[in-house]
Amino acid sequence: MKTKLITREGYNALKAEHDELWFKKRPEVTKIVTWAASLGDRSENADYQYSKRQLRQIDSRIRYLRKRLEDLQIVDYSPQQEGKVFFGAWVEIEDDDGQLLKFRIVGPDEIYGRTDYISIDAPMARALLKKQVDDSFVVQTPTGAKEWLVLDIQYPKLPATP
Template sequence: MKTQLITREGYNKLRAEHDYLWKEKRPEITKIVSWAASLGDRSENADYTYNKRLLRQIDRRVRYLRKCLAELKIVDYSPQQEGKVFFGAWVEVENEQGEVKCFRIVGPDEIYGDAKNYISVDSPMARALIKKEVDDEVSVNTPEGEKIWFINRIDYRQDQNDSDAV
């Protein structure tokens, strides 16, 4: 079962998606379907068929978002987190070959779409990093075997984007 945690930014993004689909996109597609249905024969009406399918996709996503938003627990930054890796942290790690990675640990519902450099708190890397500090060494089990990473930096700034992440 996936973790039901989410950052405030992630929650706001899902809420905005729900509101857009429900209040703007769905009414717009409903009008098109009604108009296309009024033209008569629906079996060969591409506008009707396509938009009816789109309406079902929107309804499916809205149902998912409503269920999801009701179950998620928002995790806000707390000053007690400073110095250690917890949910919502931006982390920079480096392996023995000098490869550097930078990412934010977030909920599983936040890693899709345009969420660059985000990893799920349920991932092996995130699990290995939780509660660790700068300069700690972590061992991560991967399909290729065990990998060793060193923590270079931990940051909890909320106003970061991908270009200036840690």
């Protein structure tokens, strides 16, 4: 089961996707379906068939987003997090070979299309929780255990809401 945590930025992005689909994309495709249906024989009408399929995909994504947005819990930055790794942190780590990684720990809904984000459900994120700068930790990988050192922890500072 996916974790239901999400950053405020991630939530806003999913909400924006929902609104784009519901208020812009869906009405456009619905117009095309209506126009294509008015042409008559739907069984050989490629515009109609393609647009109906597109409409089903949009509706499916809208249903998913509505259900998911309802279930998600937004996690905002809290000053108590400072100095330790928690949800929403940007973390820089290094292994024994000098390999550097920098990423942000976010919810599973936020990682798609991003190479600098990892899910809170990932073994690396789980191993990092509550660690501080200069702490070392071990992560089990498919090739065996690997040791890492925490170099830096930062939290994005969001503008205060009025």
